[in-house]
Amino acid sequence: MVSLTPTVTIGLDCGTGGARAMICDLNGRVLATAACEYRTEYPKSGWATQNPQDWWSACCQAVREAMRIAEVSPSQVAAICADGTSSTLLMLDEDGEPIGEAILWMDNRASPQAQRIGATGHPALRRSRAGVSAETAIPKILWLKENRPELYARARWFIELADFIALRLSGELTLGQNHTINRWFYSPRDGGWPEDFFERIGLGGITRFFPERMPVLGEAIGPVCAMAAAEMGLTRQTIVVCGGTDAYVATVGLNTLKPGDTALITGTSHLVLPTIDADVEILGLFGPHPDCVAPGRYVMEGGQVSTGAVLRWWHELSNGGGAGIEATLHEAEAVPLGANGLVALDFWQGNRNPYTDYDLQGALWGMTLKHTRADITRALMEAVCLGTANILRCISGQGLPVNSMTVAGAALRSRFWLQMHADTAGIDLLIPEVGEATVFGAAITAAVGLGAYASLDEAARKMVRIRDRIEPDRENHERYRALMELYIQTHSALSPLMHDMAERSRSAMAT
Structure with missing residues (x-):
């Protein structure tokens, strides 16, 4: 029929x-x-x-x-x-x-x-x-x-x-x-x-x-x-x-096209995409990219190369690919904030922002025989969230505060991980009615090319709707501020060793 x-x-x-x-x-x-x-x-x-x-x-x-x-x-x-x-x-x-x-x-x-x-x-x-x-x-x-x-x-x-x-x-x-x-x-x-x-x-x-x-x-x-x-x-x-670009099309699917709006695109990788109306540079980020989505506006970009990819890798490694990744993430909910003393860096394929260093690699330290799979899962989840918060720290530190982010992608499948993102960043997260904002943004963009709407702004305004808001836990946010310092110090301490290892790997492949 x-x-x-x-x-x-x-x-x-x-x-x-x-x-x-x-x-x-x-x-x-x-x-x-x-x-x-x-x-x-x-x-x-x-x-x-x-x-x-x-x-x-x-x-x-x-x-x-x-x-x-x-x-x-x-x-x-x-x-x-x-x-x-x-x-x-x-x-x-x-x-x-x-x-x-x-x-x-x-x-x-x-x-x-x-x-x-x-x-x-x-x-x-x-x-x-x-x-x-x-x-x-x-x-x-x-x-x-x-x-x-x-x-x-x-x-x-x-x-x-x-x-x-x-x-x-x-x-x-x-x-x-x-x-x-x-x-x-x-x-x-x-x-x-x-x-x-x-x-x-x-x-x-x-x-x-x-x-x-x-x-x-x-x-x-x-x-x-x-x-x-x-x-x-x-x-x-x-x-x-x-x-x-998938993430930029997702800004249409989230209706984050006005100056002051910020999109958080999650999935294999993460991207933070603030829309601004001024030609402003922010150290540690890419941009400002003019007119690449909406004419007369700029998009800044801060990205993490491997986020969901790290969790998928860990799920398949520790579970042999059994069950769903949601079950693996759910186990981490029983682990206290701070992963019982584990600290991780989410650099499995290098770092895009704010360090833009592809010779960095992933790291996990603090391991003892008492730690469990769930502890490691929580540490990896926190590393991704801290990486996002580190990008936001660069943005706000240079006079462009981000008060909320509209979220798309895989993180929407876990309320626990969304709350962790809100707590580490210390800002509200807006949850759209259609979470698959990238493919939704492509469908909206198609409507504009068809002539059904005069602009991407008009189409997104008419077709996108917000269904929920997640607010940060202020006490948890303060605790994550201390973990952020450990995250940054870990990068500083391990970076020289990672560069040496990357050079060793290139030399080995060349022989």
Whole structure:
């Protein structure tokens, strides 16, 4: 039976672990969601890769399943928009086909290249005062040129995950402005690409490998192509809309677009994204990124590379993958604040902010024979929360107070962990009605590209609703302030040893 539901849009979120499709009406009512997983390979220490064809297969399966659940006909789907993990880089040949595996966002093999780029001090680095992230596309492209010249020579185009899905959907080759502004050093206000900067770092002429068409977030790209319509079960009348970086698209799904709003995106990684109206630099954070979501506004970014990923790793290691991760997290509720004297650092894949140091590694100390699995789980959960609070400390310490954060993602599954985030940060958390804000944001963005709303602001205001607020426990907050000092001191003490170990690992891989 096909429902009488009117026009709908589809959001596609291509995350680290898989693709998720969400079908919404134009009032923000969610009709169905469906997901399909894909694999990540870790071929060497610090490396992470994925197969681009797996992305497309997962997207097709997720969309077909969501449409089945929602009982919508292909003719009802007016627009579709895809977001993707940021700085997941892939090379295309002349025919638009992937060359090799995609280098995943969390892959930090380009750490030496990122450090060399940062050392140039070029004005193009203004929004990377914290340091150049090894996760981003430009250091990865430089790594490919220096270490895989045979692959680099075959490349005709460099794009990101979201661009690849847009290409498969529409047949149009594009490079979205959302991620090029916040990750590729693109600056429309300053004339576009910093050609002299690329020349200086050893990538002269690289922009000829970047697609010329660069749509903004929410811009219509074109209709679904015949191949995509057949494989996904859509019609040629469905409009493909430009998406972007998953976390930035989530700010649309949370309606944190006004100056003073802050999003906390949780999942495999964490991001703190304040929206501001002034061109203000904050030491230790990336940005301010102008016009990458809403025109006339800036987004600051503070991120943690491995948060939910650490807890998933620990769950699988300690449980053999048995039961669900929620049960593992629930065990930690019986452990007192401070994890019975354990202190951890959440740097399993390095640190994005505020240290921007991809030679850092995870750590856990204070162990005795009395400690349990639940103690370690609590220590890891607290390390993630302290890492988030450390980013907020940098923001507020430089005159930009954050009074609340609107939360999206995996942390919403655990009220206990949400309360821990509120207690460590000492601020209120706002809980949206639709917690899967990334894929929801893509569906909202699709509605804007369709023309149903005049702007992302209007669409988010009409389609997003808040259902709850979590306030911090002030007594616990004071206790966490003491733990924060231990967290910071642990980083300072172990950092030299971690740098030495990272160099040893690189030397071992080179031999």
